[in-house]
Amino acid sequence: MKTLNIKILSVFTLLCAWACTDPIETVISANPNAPALTSPSAGTSLILNQDISEETVIFAYNKADFGFPAAVNYTVQLVESGASFDNAMDIGNSNSNSVGISQANLNQRLIARGFVPDEATQVDIRVRAILGPTVDPLFSERVTMLVTPFREELTYARMYVPGDYQGWDPSNENTVIYSVQNNDIYEGFVHILGGSGAFKVNEEPNWDINYGGSNGVLERNGPDLRIAEPFGTFRITVDLNTLTYSIGTRRRWGIIGDATPLGWANDTPMNFDPVNNVLTITLDLIAGNFKFRAGDWAHNYGDTGSDGILDPDGANIPIPEAGNYTITMDWKVPGEISYEVIKN
Structure with a gap:
């Protein structure tokens, strides 16, 4: 009887060893359930308010179900209604069932995207669920709503x-x-x-x-x-x-034109003002025109609207009379290059 018990125990030990070393496969559901945005609901009108700009806007959703317990990362995304989500604004991400963002932060990001203050814009919201790099993400249905940012100076x-x-x-x-x-x-x-x-x-x-x-x-x-x-x-x-x-590629900016010493043949290089972070040049000019150029005509700026903002291939900038001038070229504002011409 003792011999039989030992043999049974040995077989049981081998079976346990085999079972414990066999790899466990995680099976992802063939029909996983996508997340679903629950708040705000479709048709909601979200009017942002500067007086309560520190309050949090909550985007809540039902979690995705991949068929087994997993740590899923969720991102709430926003686009103008009907637009592709390829260039969506990511409002925020979380591992829980909601994402929060302050009204102030959301307002700044909407204005940076070109939304007009005090004007309601129709947007689509969705939730993206990501399990890992080897698993296709799941997306909720679009929820369409209105959002109105408030007017404030944009800070980046x-x-x-x-x-x-x-x-x-x-x-x-x-x-x-x-x-x-x-x-x-x-x-x-x-x-x-x-x-x-x-x-x-x-x-x-x-x-x-x-x-x-x-x-x-x-x-x-x-x-x-x-x-x-x-x-x-x-x-x-x-x-x-x-x-x-x-x-990026090096560009050496200067001015060119019949108002400048080198005419339309060559650029007169500008210098750098490290305190104000502008390109600048002080020189004698004659009555005529000039443009900003970086070595060739593929890279030139003029001013089509005479508004102090430079335009690629824009109109010539006039110098009405001869004299000594200081010209600056300012790249500090994102998406805008301005200039100034001052007669000394």
Whole structure:
């Protein structure tokens, strides 16, 4: 009897060992249930109010069901009604059954997207559920509603760009780049016309959180980012979501025209004002016209509306009479290049 018990125990142990080492497969449902937005409901009119701008707007939804318990990430997305969600505004994300955003934050992001203050705009909202990179995401049905932002000055999230070109001053509010969508992707222009070409990008106007790096990869407290000669104006893109950066094509801006010393044949290069972060030039001009150009006519600006805002291939800018002038070209405002012509 003892021998039989030992044999039975041995077989049972082997079966347990086999069962414990056999891989367990997670089976995803062939018909998973997508998330469903429950609040706000279809037809709701959301009127944002500056007086209660710190209050939170809640987007609630029923969770997705992939057929087994899992940690699912949910993102609430918004587009103008009928538009594709390929370029949707991500309101926020969560692992719970709701996403919250302050009225102030939502208002800023809507205005940055071009929504007109004090005007109701029809939008579509949906919820995206992501389980992992190997599983197709699930999407809720669109819910159509109205949203009305309030009027306020648009402020963008910003990063500071200290460097040799501006005296390594992280507190300079002019040498900054902006996240127009407030999505931690920052873009702007730097004018590096001399020095070592070294710079960094900082989250605040100090050195507490600064990024360097190399080969397109950012590193906190890393080595200086660097632009090699020849110098000029460069578009800088910084993505804090992926800790990457890119530096665009060099452009060396100047002025050209029959009002300038070199006529329409060649550019007269502009200089850099590191305090105000503008391109500038002071020189004698004659009556005539000029434009801004960067080496060839594929990159030129004029002013079609005579409004001080430059337009690609815009109209010639007149100089009514001969004299000594200071001309500036200002790239600081996102999506806009302005200029000024002052007779000294």
